[in-house]
């Protein structure tokens with residue numbers, strides 16, 4: 001069976017996050033990568049935005065969550081995003097990666113990956 005995906009790659013969001021006070025003193029850039037399967041592939045024939053998951057709306061939702069939270073760790077932020085997207089967009093499967101670039105010396109990025117649902 002064909003299981004179409006939508007994806008968002010390296011979305012940059014500015015947010016206050018981190019364990020230490022020095023880290024939380026200023027906003028920092030996180031990178032968000034997301035893959036979501038679609039509940040159906042009707043839009044491939046209908047050509048209607050209403051028959052798919054609108055990735056622009058998904059990106060807006062991610063932006064609003066990352067701008068309005070008080071978490072220190074990436075894990076609760078990832079959990080909040082994935083739970084919200086599941087509820088609002090009904091994707092059967094999602095994989096979310098949040099990267100924090102250049103926070104550790106000699107490391108390009110660190111972060112978390114959350115996967116939810118069943119990928120068909």
Ligand SMILES: Nc1nc2c(c(=O)[nH]1)N=C([C@H](O)[C@@H](O)CO)CN2
Pocket residue numbers: 017018019020023072073074075100103
């Ligand atoms: N599993 C995690 N480990 C760490 C996190 C995190 O969010 N999840 N955060 C930090 C600090 O904020 C780090 O980014 C800077 O020292 C450390 N470990």
